[in-house]
Structure formats: C-alpha cells, structure tokens
Amino acid sequence: MKAVIQRVSEAFVTVDEKCVGKCRQGFMVLFGAAEGDTEADAELLARKTANLRIFCDENDKMNLSVLDIDGEILAISQFTLCADVKKGNRPSFINAMEPVAAEKLYKHYCQCLRELGVKKVDEGVFGADMKVSLINDGPVTIIYDTDIWSKNGN
Numbered sequence: 001m002k003a004v005i006q007r008v009s010e011a012f013v014t015v016d017e018k019c020v021g022k023c024r025q026g027f028m029v030l031f032g033a034a035e036g037d038t039e040a041d042a043e044l045l046a047r048k049t050a051n052l053r054i055f056c057d058e059n060d061k062m063n064l065s066v067l068d069i070d071g072e073i074l075a076i077s078q079f080t081l082c083a084d085v086k087k088g089n090r091p092s093f094i095n096a097m098e099p100v101a102a103e104k105l106y107k108h109y110c111q112c113l114r115e116l117g118v119k120k121v122d123e124g125v126f127g128a129d130m131k132v133s134l135i136n137d138g139p140v141t142i143i144y145d146t147d148i149w150s151k152n153g154n
Helices: 039-051 099-115 146-152
Strands: 002-015 018-023 026-032 062-064 072-077 120-123 131-145
Touching: 002 039, 002 072, 018 026, 018 072, 018 120, 026 039, 039 099, 039 131, 039 146, 072 099, 099 120, 131 146
Parallel strands: 026 072, 072 120
Antiparallel strands: 002 018, 002 026, 002 131
16 A cells, blocks of 8 residues: 655645635645555554644644644545556556455545544545546655555555
C-alpha cells in the first residue's frame, strides 16, 4: 500500500466539474492499494498518516501532526501509484489491487483516519476521472509504502 501525503493549505477534487471533496489546512493524500495489501496495512497507514509530524510548532520546527493542528484530510484513490516501471516506458498496473477490494481498503483507510480523531476526512470518487487541485504548503511531500515497513518490522 502506498500513499503520497502532501501538506496543504487547501485542496479540492472535482468530478464532472462538481466539487466532491475538499480540505483546508491539512493533508491531501493519494492512496494506492496493491495485490496482497490488507486491512492491517490500511490501519497502519492511517496511524502513520494521522501522527505524521510535518506541521510547524511555535519554534518553527516540524513537530505537530494533523491531529495536533485540528487539520483536515482529502484522500484520493489512485491505482497508478502501484505502477511497475521496471521495463520499458509504458507502466504496468498488474500489481494494483482489483477495484472492488481496493475500494474496500480505501474506504477502510478513510474510516480509520476518522476513528483516530481526524476531524474531517473527505474522499474523492473511487474509479472516477477526477481533477485534483491543491496548494502544497512548503512544499512538503512524504511518500509512505507499507511494503518497506513490513520488511523492516515497523
């Protein structure tokens, strides 16, 4: 399971020119589920996301989480994060989880964020052609991969 987390001052997602999700200060998360990912991976990823300390404290040090600042999250499903680009120039998506199971994990991840105390978690529309706009604050972008954590015992 992969996530690209961007610290944002605002973000929104549209489908057919209608806003379907937005957030103010917080994170815009691109979420990708790969074959073999589990609910436990989604739960770990949600805990890591909610507790990621990349907001500045009173000393201008990245020491605060989205929970600490009462921030919001816009989570967008993006199967292309699971692309295999080892061969050639055309990505293969064979490692991406099939849509029904991937949507279930995406929804579980979002629900876990809510249960962990994130005050607002908006979602995109799974499988839709979405347009995402954001103002990356910093810019600060962090990439999470649960495969790396499981290999290192985290």
